[in-house]
Amino acid sequence: MKETPISYDVVQRHILQSKIRNIGKATIREIKKLINGIEVETGEKFIRMEMGVPGLPATAIGLQAEIEALQKGVAAIYPDIEGVPILKKEAARFVKLFLDIDVDAANCVPTVGSMQGGFAAFLTFSKIHRDKDTTLFIDPGFPVHHQQHRVLGQKFETFDVYNYRGDKLRDKLESYFSKGNIHSVLYSNPNNPSWICLTDKELRIIGELATKYDVIIIEDLAYFAMDFRKDYSKPGEPPYQPTVAKYTDNFLLLISSSKAFSYAGQRIGLMVLSNKLFNTKAPDLLRHYSSDIVGTALIYGTVYALSAGTTHSTQYALAAMLKAVNDGELDFVEVVKEYGAKAKIMKKMFTDNGFTIVYDRDEDEPIADGFFFTVAYKGFTGEELLQELIYYGISAITLSITGSERTEGIRACVSLVKREQFPVLEERLNKFRENHLI
Ligand SMILES: Cc1ncc(COP(=O)(O)O)c(C=O)c1O
Secondary structure, three states, X not given: OOOOOOOHHHHHHHHHHHOOOOHHHOOHHHHHHHHHHHXXXXXXXXXXXXXXXXXXXXXXXXXXXXXXXXHOOHHHOOOOOOOOHHHHHHXXXXXXXXXXXXXXXXXXXXXXXHHHHHXXXXXXXXXXXXXXXXXXEEEOOOHHHHHHHHHHOOEEEEEEHHHOOOOHHHHHHHHHHOOOOEEEEEEEOOOOOOOOOOOHHXXXXXXXXXXXXXXXXXXXXXXXXXXXXXOOOOOOOOOOXXXXXXXXXXXEEEEEOOOOOOOHHHOOEEEEEOHHHHHOEOXXXXXXXXXXXXXXXXXXXXXXXXXXXXXXHHHHHHHHHHHHHHOOOOOHHHHHHHHHHHHHXXXXXXXXXXXXXXXXXXXXXXXXXXXXXXXXXXXXXXXXXHHHHHOOOXXXXXXXXXXXXXXXXXXXXXXXXXXXXXXXXXXXXXXXXXXXXX
């Protein structure tokens, strides 16, 4: 048996005790728990790449505003479900300044993380047309969105965009839309897990078809402005974060504070609806809601039923952070660039040791360096690779739980890996290569 950095017996025992039937299919949180246990027993620190935790301190402006709001007594008062006016105003400004899109402040609604925004959108949009009961995922994607559908008992279809980049996307989407059952499409851009970024051409195709077939596009901007190949950091100045909202008025944007402001713990995000979608009249909604207006049903029907709004103090935090970036006083992109810098170094360590990048291009351009990247190793499936890397003190998740058809790959998240750990990562990857010569 080959010598590995982490004891074979310990890893084996923990996998057995964890009762995870198949490591490759384990959820992110199951992997996290497993690795925690191995770390405690061995005293060895893993290179933790399974979970997308920010890894940077929360934005101080938000913390300060939240403390002040709490001291003023907001904790005792139910927040308005549609959100506090100052947040709605700054959100609409942000959308104008960083996406160059006009939306009314009324259409910008806080949610308990953008996770809840997705949940609320799926719930509501599946009820707009009685014949349209299915979401389409442009995958790979964030596994929890699939899970939300399972929990809701809702239908979804999915395809891996890897083989349908550029013009090929049109026919592929049309093959779904023309069936008439799709109410919404969801994708994240930049993409979790692959870090591909849809090009303007692709966003235009999605937008045009959304208008043609009356399908809502839910664009998940959890990694807003983090395609560091371009500088999207200047308010009111091009280039702007690319968005489908340029090409259709049938959109809902999910904007998260978790990564942009390292505010994941406070669970606040935003849903931003186009003016058209917000005011759309849909009689079929009356089967479930007292209003037939999409925006009203979404806010006073769904969000009310889910959590009666979003934590009062966090709304002031997000309002203050958005105001600071809108006013050009805070450059949030500069702060998170560290993820891209780390990814560049880490990707090289992997490729120098025989790994290949699975999702490697945006049409004809190499993908950006950012929060995630995907790797494979010849002769291994993603599930085998994930399991084997645990013996080398490296943890990740497989692509198979993300709707990816590239079953050979795993997703690596750079955020929790500290620069001081780079020599250890390199050493462990060297060892892996020595033990698995290609
Ligand atoms: C693509 C994507 N969407 C949504 C989320 C969740 O965002 P939030 O923390 O705002 O709920 C994440 C978090 O990892 C994500 O990667």
